[in-house]
Amino acid sequence: LDERALLEVVKGIIGKDCCLDDCAVFSCNGYELVATTDMLHTSTDFPACMTDWQIGWMSAAVTLSDIAAMGARPLMLLLAVGLDRSGRLHDIMKGAEACCISVGTHVAGGDIDNHHELTIVSSGIGYAKKGRIVRRKGSRPGDCIGVTGVPGRAQASLSGYREFDRSLTEPKPRVPEGIALSSAGATSMMDVSDGLSFSLYDMIAANSCGYSIQSSKIPLPHGINPELALPMALYGGGDFELLFTIPAGSLPVQGVAYTIIGEVIPEREVLLDGIPMEKRGYEHTWDR
Amino acid sequence: LDERALLEVVKGIIGKDCCLDDCAVFSCNGYELVATTDMLHTSTDFPACMTDWQIGWMSAAVTLSDIAAMGARPLMLLLAVGLDRSGRLHDIMKGAEACCISVGTHVAGGDIDNHHELTIVSSGIGYAKKGRIVRRKGSRPGDCIGVTGVPGRAQASLSGYREFDRSLTEPKPRVPEGIALSSAGATSMMDVSDGLSFSLYDMIAANSCGYSIQSSKIPLPHGINPELALPMALYGGGDFELLFTIPAGSLPVQGVAYTIIGEVIPEREVLLDGIPMEKRGYEHTWDR
Numbered sequence: 001l002d003e004r005a006l007l008e009v010v011k012g013i014i015g016k017d018c019c020l021d022d023c024a025v026f027s028c029n030g031y032e033l034v035a036t037t038d039m040l041h042t043s044t045d046f047p048a049c050m051t052d053w054q055i056g057w058m059s060a061a062v063t064l065s066d067i068a069a070m071g072a073r074p075l076m077l078l079l080a081v082g083l084d085r086s087g088r089l090h091d092i093m094k095g096a097e098a099c100c101i102s103v104g105t106h107v108a109g110g111d112i113d114n115h116h117e118l119t120i121v122s123s124g125i126g127y128a129k130k131g132r133i134v135r136r137k138g139s140r141p142g143d144c145i146g147v148t149g150v151p152g153r154a155q156a157s158l159s160g161y162r163e164f165d166r167s168l169t170e171p172k173p174r175v176p177e178g179i180a181l182s183s184a185g186a187t188s189m190m191d192v193s194d195g196l197s198f199s200l201y202d203m204i205a206a207n208s209c210g211y212s213i214q215s216s217k218i219p220l221p222h223g224i225n226p227e228l229a230l231p232m233a234l235y236g237g238g239d240f241e242l243l244f245t246i247p248a249g250s251l252p253v254q255g256v257a258y259t260i261i262g263e264v265i266p267e268r269e270v271l272l273d274g275i276p277m278e279k280r281g282y283e284h285t286w287d288r
Numbered sequence: 289l290d291e292r293a294l295l296e297v298v299k300g301i302i303g304k305d306c307c308l309d310d311c312a313v314f315s316c317n318g319y320e321l322v323a324t325t326d327m328l329h330t331s332t333d334f335p336a337c338m339t340d341w342q343i344g345w346m347s348a349a350v351t352l353s354d355i356a357a358m359g360a361r362p363l364m365l366l367l368a369v370g371l372d373r374s375g376r377l378h379d380i381m382k383g384a385e386a387c388c389i390s391v392g393t394h395v396a397g398g399d400i401d402n403h404h405e406l407t408i409v410s411s412g413i414g415y416a417k418k419g420r421i422v423r424r425k426g427s428r429p430g431d432c433i434g435v436t437g438v439p440g441r442a443q444a445s446l447s448g449y450r451e452f453d454r455s456l457t458e459p460k461p462r463v464p465e466g467i468a469l470s471s472a473g474a475t476s477m478m479d480v481s482d483g484l485s486f487s488l489y490d491m492i493a494a495n496s497c498g499y500s501i502q503s504s505k506i507p508l509p510h511g512i513n514p515e516l517a518l519p520m521a522l523y524g525g526g527d528f529e530l531l532f533t534i535p536a537g538s539l540p541v542q543g544v545a546y547t548i549i550g551e552v553i554p555e556r557e558v559l560l561d562g563i564p565m566e567k568r569g570y571e572h573t574w575d576r
Binding site for chain 1: 291294295297298300301302311312314316317318319321323324325326327328329331332363364366367368369370371374377378381382385394395396397398399400401402403404405407409411413415
């Protein structure tokens with residue numbers, strides 16, 4: 001049973017619309033608020049090379065990235081920390097606070113518990129003016145497909161390319177990029193933390209169109225043979241870049257480092273160089 | 289090192305004001321929003337008698353109780369579930385959703401992970417009109433000290449009085465009570481989940497006055513020898529009642545089951561029947 005199968009159980013109870021986006025969305029007096037929560041723990045989320053400061057940074061970054069993916073501005077972060085050793089708390093909090101400060105927000109509260117295995121849950125709230133939230137749903141045939149930064153760098157680090165270690169351990173949530181893309185008219189958006197392939201298949205599930213991308217246009221980590229680097233970008237996890245769609249007429253978007261990698265198509269399929277793309281990526285599994 | 293000592297580490301990093309209340313508070317366009325997060329897991333929070341449905345209910349209740357303690361109305365709940373077995377998810381979600389519905393809100397999203405030990409983090413957001421948030425700080429000498437319901441019932445269950453089991457396993461967050469007390473003019477409030485004693489000492493830490501209560505006034509669980517029941521109310525954990533202060537002139541508060549158990553005093557001490565009260569209660573400890 002994988003994460004996406006478990007999501008079906010959840011949808012049956014709390015409703016399907018609750019599970020379509022990186023954040024839950026609700027209205028508050030002319031603003032739209034978004035909220036999201038992410039659970040991380042040692043065995044599956046924190047490679048052994050990570051310092052406690054980086055673990056704190058990462059825990060904040062996953063949640064801030066979800067807020068960024070909605071085109072929202074973060075309001076605050078809450079951190080629930082299940083500690084295996086109490087001495088770790090200081091550096092974890094420092095790292096989380098540093099990540100928050102880097103995108104103009106802060107840790108506003110949390111909870112502390114003891115735990116057999118270090119477990120951190122970060123929850124975040126963000127806001128945007130009415131109509132400025134960008135969801136996964138909203139892609140229109142003819143829109144350009146874009147991605148910020150260079151996907152595949154986190155996977156490069158996991159594959160042993162040490163020069164990309166900080167991409168894996170200190171990922172930058174793309175908050176200003178998300179806000180700028182929202183302002184520019186992005187029609188749909190999500191983050192690519194499970195890889196480009198999974199993300200495009202998540203997009204198709206939320207829309208009634210399809211996605212066609214060209215491998216030659218995907219920016220790849222420098223200094224790695226492109227034949228090795230391309231699968232990292234397509235199927236590797238751990239990147240915090242934003243995948244978005246936007247009408248060609250809204251380009252270019254000032255102040256954002258992005259690349260157009262393809263086009264939204266009417267047919268309901270995900271194509272890589274014209275042929276159906278393998279649906280594969282970073283995946284949590286249960287009952288192993 | 290106990291939870292309160294670890295809080296000092298956190299205060300040094302994110303600021304002292306962040307740790308004074310049951311929730312973080314921030315303003316949004318004429319409203320005040322509150323947010324809180326709570327981590328629970330099998331070994332310390334879920335007695336073996338609990339069903340998965342009750343575990344879900346309890347996980348929602350702790351967070352909704354924190355929102356209630358601010359006099360706020362819950363907007364939504366997020367649930368991050370670290371599952372030891374995937375089959376547990378359905379009943380856990382059902383229980384959490386039932387608790388949310390009982391106080392007029394719902395589960396709006398979350399995260400699922402696999403975990404060695406069942407671990408649930410619920411995060412909630414609530415709101416109130418400007419000026420209607422009740423904090424721990426705000427008690428004034430002469431105010432009455434009140435408590436909702438009957439404290440000590442959860443501890444009675446833990447002590448083997450089976451007739452109180454549902455007080456322990458299906459605690460009711462006092463959301464309507466919190467809102468009514470806020471409207472009536474409560475000057476300070478918190479929930480008593482670590483026991484009356486700890487809660488009064490938490491109140492004194494947030495205020496510049498003291499608290500004097502009378503044991504004869506404390507409502508106690510029925511059918512238990514009062515000599516046994518009183519310590520349950522004072523030092524037992526797991527109750528979700530609200531402890532509050534309110535000017536005598538604002539009484540009675542309609543539609544709320546509460547008891548006045550004492551008075552706010554100018555001296556900075558917590559008194560039980562006129563003598564300093566033992567500071568003791570339910571406490572998580574680390575590095576055992």
